[in-house]
Amino acid sequence: MAGAAASGTIPGRPAVLRITRTDRSSPLKLLGGWYLASIAVTFPGGAALAVAIFVTDPNPGARTYAWSWFGLLALSAICTGTVLNSVLNAPTVAENDASLAVDELLRIRDADEAAPAMYTLPLLWDFLLDDGRPPVGFTAPLIGYIVLSLGLFAVAHLRHERRTLPPGNYGTPEAA
Template identity: 45%
Template structure:
């Protein structure tokens, strides 16, 4: 693979090629040199160091600071005391922003290494349920739909109105960030040139969808429930909510670890047979 060792943004790095080889090997495909297309698609997602990633992460930090600042202004205008607000709002803002930044960083790396061949822009895309799976869909609905219901219920039936709108707003930001990742992943064209690269494209959609981890966020609210006992009257509901969301997310991870092997095809330079 020409100029693979140069390290320039437009050339594949050795670690990206190595990460691609390892990923393929775990799926039953042994190659000496992965094809350039597969290295472009897989390498940036699994390499620890990706050109330009730091800038995306800095951008996420800046967005988080702006959100935290706006949240503080609204809190001050409302005259609400900190003890009446959820303790994990900052975690929601930072983690969700970082999720999107990481996802964008390897898409940007793909474009820098491209262009990518498009096999099909619409009809060839796998179905949503084939990519996400039922457990992931359940986790998403429980986390954001169930969270919205609980936030409205808190606001309308208790005195913890500040807690309700603060938590609901933070959860809304995470829902937006997760939706950006999922919509971008599910609606992008099939970047492939043959059966093998089309199969990899499907597996990378699954991998990218896992970047949106909804089941992580309900766990944050347990900090308030377990250590501060707020909001009063909703302890049982929030414990159940967190358990269901986290449980379905873990089941989704387990389901996706049982992915089928990649089909036979041209994945690169075939590995030499192993000596007996």
């Protein structure tokens, strides 16, 4: 098999091949538009909303809220980016087209673990506490942001869960 090299073997099992592929699925094809839209809404969209609060609300409490939220978004984006980078750039481990399909499906499931929309939940918590921390003038945009981000990710997750492996022989389960 061209472009493949055998890695270490486990006694009693065939060698696993690492396939170096130049035609690896793009992030858009692998993750889907809904997932990438949830990232765009959660991080750049949330950052734009935080900056809007900071710039337009003269209340020092609102500015502290915006600055703190912006910091949370930056840290969250770094964490999500690190996870997605490792998922998307990990070596492809496959022996044939069937195991390549399994590898791709597992990458999709791993990417779902990053769940970018979960970083909107602290804002939701602020509203549930009802302690007056979220800037009053931005209640509707903040709630809209939370709903949109969670909704986009929910659609992406449901689409990912419905992906199945193409017809093929995936081997038989071995007794442990």
